[in-house]
Amino acid sequence: MCQLLGMNANTPTDVMFSFTGLATRADEHKDGWGIAFFEGRGLRLFVDPESALASPVAAMVRRYPIRSRQVIAHIRKATQGQVALENCHPFVRELWGRYWVFAHNGDLRGYAPPLHGAFRPVGDTDSERAFCWLLQELAKAHASVPTVAELTLTLRELLPQPAAHGSFNLLLSNGQALWARASTRLHWLVRQHPFGAATLADADLSVDFAAATSPSDRVAVVATEPLTAGERWQAMAPGELQVFVDGLPA
């Protein structure tokens, strides 16, 4: 299974600790990886069809503290689509003058939605097809960029359609909010004052968040599996949609 990681914060925050935890799991997920960081409206996207353990780009991301309020990362285990750069998540498109970022964990069988709009897949994954369909339907539902609350309502109507074809755990962001939708497996937590320490579940690495933060900082982290020991991760229910704004569920 692929691994998803999402981060939404009220202040620019680095994800080196969580990304290290995610990359540690790459030994089972050698079919590429990717990570997208919003900086305001701008976006940095790093994708690589190599394993996150071997990739020089992943090594740079682990060392270089890119600070962002919205991050989506993905480690891929191919189910549909060959191992190729164009099939690495996250996928990016522009709609209403904003970048949209999408990553998916799951498998949609026999999923061929009608794509008559402005968004076409470049690669051959079920995931990118679902993303293109989703943006096409968002563009039909709203004339220009709606509020986060309006987008959440529309997504709540749309997401069950691709989800009917299989497992559909996903992360979506437009730089204003992070949407997380669970099908089979997704966990989240909020880190805020008073900050404690945490240890990565899979690697011999600890961090004392109190030393690295100020009391007003708040960050929500979403991941396929809990990344740390000693913190209270909440499991999402099948079909549940959460939206995070400023480091909190909205």
Add this chain to the structure above:
Amino acid sequence: MCQLLGMNANTPTDVMFSFTGLATRADEHKDGWGIAFFEGRGLRLFVDPESALASPVAAMVRRYPIRSRQVIAHIRKATQGQVALENCHPFVRELWGRYWVFAHNGDLRGYAPPLHGAFRPVGDTDSERAFCWLLQELAKAHASVPTVAELTLTLRELLPQPAAHGSFNLLLSNGQALWARASTRLHWLVRQHPFGAATLADADLSVDFAAATSPSDRVAVVATEPLTAGERWQAMAPGELQVFVDGLPA
């Protein structure tokens, strides 16, 4: 003035030598940089609002030999739009299931084209506006992805319109071909068998291409200013459009 660098090759080729030459010029161009590499239909895009001399991402790109047949790079000196990630070139959009990459050197004054299509700027540069308009008009002119020759004809009709607003040197690629359009300043050359040696015009670095290539390799390089001494760079005329396929002008 910004600096453009484009590469089109008949076999995946690294651009470390040329990018080093470009980055050397970054002392006058501190307002960000970017580079896009096609790998088949897939794309890697690195953008950074920091100077290419200081950026850890640029250091990684200089060290890590990413091999590609189509590359577009840009070093920015802001004329319109603040120094911000969303204003860094190259810009990317998807059309007809292919990524399109665009970088511009110049200044379009009072340029506000009607954008009624599927492409809207995320940042606030004249360049991204021109790119969005161009893709909107390409989408109107062709129902699905045309041949390179058909695209060249359409571009020849479209490009004079933004160019009427100021200087408009540009590089454009969809992964199949590299289009270069000169307004004030753009040079190109083809490297092919028998390969010689070249020395960067601005840095104390030489490369013997004969040692790094096979006789069938062929690469076209386009740059604002000639990057090397001892090679025959051709200056493009104002208004000239060149398209490069498999390392040769088509």
